[in-house]
């Protein structure tokens with residue numbers, strides 16, 4: 288713990304002896320551990336600010352409305368709403384890496400004692416180098432693909448980028464933990480507390496105290512009003528636009544109406560509308576999603592099928608220089624997949640750092656003391 | 667079944683707390699009076715307290731295993747589950763510390779810590795909730811385990827800091843407390859590093875990027891920097907003779923500030939800041 292020699296204790300101020308040329312003074316500052324600590328603290332403070340200010344493109348009117356005039360202008364001036372990409376934050380990070388190198392390289396000895404911390408410090412260089420590669424040549428973007436269609440490019444912030452292959456979505460599969468929960472919310476009159484009734488054709492039940500009743504007459508999964516036949520039909524057996532028809536009997540008479548799960552506040556009345564009387568809402572809540580996956584075929588430049596694959600969340604697909612991720616889907620139809628496409632040649636560098644860093648730290652804390660103890664015993 | 671184990675664990679640690687506190691107070695009072703010996707009944711009390719902690723740890727482990735079997739998914743995805751691992755990590759740190767040092771108050775701090783964590787756990791909905799697609803990965807287990815055990819270690823260091831500031835501020839205690847506090851935070855730092863790195867690897871697998879500056883990630887980095895500054899500052903502060911005596915105070919300050927950042931990373935980000943990670947709340 289106290290093996291560090293005193294050179295690291297030098298403060299930046301003490302390093303500024305006037306005879307030294309400027310470059311040498313900078314170098315000594317860069318080599319000082321105190322300077323590194325100040326940098327770390329500054330980066331930490333900057334990060335805190337970055338989590339308090341919403342990260343989004345700067346909009347002066349919005350910022351001033353939200354933070355007040357002086358603060359709102361400051362957010363714009365310092366780029367606080369896109370803090371992690373500002374020149375000054377990147378400069379801080381660069382200085383930090385430079386400082387890490389300056390602290391490590393000149394002190395590098397082939398001794399066990401400096402091996403662990405050298406590995407840790409080196410791992411930071413790997414990680415930052417990898418991030419730099421990503422920033423310079425990496426590409427990332429999204430593409431939406433409906434079932435049966437093929438895409439050959441994806442959208443990035445800088446425009447469309449060609450994949451160099453075709454990707455056809457053969458099937459989009461979504462699996463849920465439970466069947467959808469369907470209920471009819473019924474209140475005797477506007478403004479009163481609703482209760483739940485099951486959605487079952489033929490189910491009939493009283494509403495309120497004045498003898499009104501409701502009966503479920505019909506269910507269609509895909510409601511369409513056919514203009515030719517002048518009647519309601521189901522365009523498919525998929526729950527695209529689920530609707531139920533109910534008959535409401537009150538003292539004033541009888542009405543039938545359609546209720547829609549997708550538009551719970553709308554109802555299509557037959558035989559006269561009523562904004563009085565029993566209030567009905569048809570609610571359909573899909574069960575929580577268990578998994579969703581894109582079954583795809585990869586096509587080469589000539590359009591020949593080269594392979595089939597399934598892309599799931601947590602199971603991306605590597606094709607050429609791209610990695611394709613299952614990102615989302617169209618919740619309306621559940622038949623169109625959103626894929627994220629990433630090309631990041633910096634990843635091997637970053638992951639090397641990721642492996643090196645914990646190993647180096649574990650070495651410093653748990654292996655080096657063993658040798659130190661042995662050395663002490665020998666003395 | 668798992669709810670029963672949880673209640674048993676909570677009851678055991680809650681029952682152990684006054685016993686442990688009594689042991690700590692009596693031992694401290696005797697030492698202040700210059701009596702270093704430990705009569706048999708006091709040693710017996712210490713044994714009893716440690717037995718209670720072992721039993722509580724067994725019940726806590728049984729809770730985790732039972733929940734795992736009953737819910738059908740690894741218990742690492744919501745607050746009650748991850749907090750249980752934090753308590754588990756705190757116990758682990760306690761047992762290892764106890765192998766090396768014997769100090770009045772250590773037992774009481776462990777009981778208090780676990781009781782506090784379990785009490786916080788009970789404020790959340792305990793019902794198991796099936797895993798959403800992004801969480802269905804083996805990285806979930808590794809990532810949450812390492813992060814939560816590191817939080818347990820940082821909590822232990824925080825409790826040590828309180829003990830030192832409030833009770834132990836004597837010169838003789840300094841060296842032992844310093845070593846214990848330093849080792850605890852170093853262990854936490856290693857695990858937090860593994861936790862952040864595994865989170866980054868997982869993020870690359872699930873979302874296509876290893877780092878996105880989302881508030882949870884950023885706060886974990888801030889926390890990591892605080893403990894990183896501590897480890898380096900120690901190298902400067904402890905290298906001179908006079909500096910050594912200030913180390914326990916340095917440890918305490920960083921243990922408290924670091925744990926505040928840890929808490930913010932864990933709770934604050936979910937409830938006070940918008941975050942991609944916030945689906946893990948609840």
Ligand code: HEM
Pocket residue numbers: 288290291292295317318319320322323324383386387388389390391400401404407408411648651894897898901
């Ligand atoms: C976030 C980045 C960094 C991490 C994670 C890190 C990690 C570590 C670790 C784990 C140790 C061993 C600590 C110990 O023995 O108790 C260490 C030692 C050290 N670090 Fe860093 N470090 C970082 C950045 C820096 C920077 C920027 C500098 C210099 C300006 C620096 C200078 C040193 C020095 C001089 C030692 C002592 C080396 C020795 O005696 O073996 N570190 N570092």
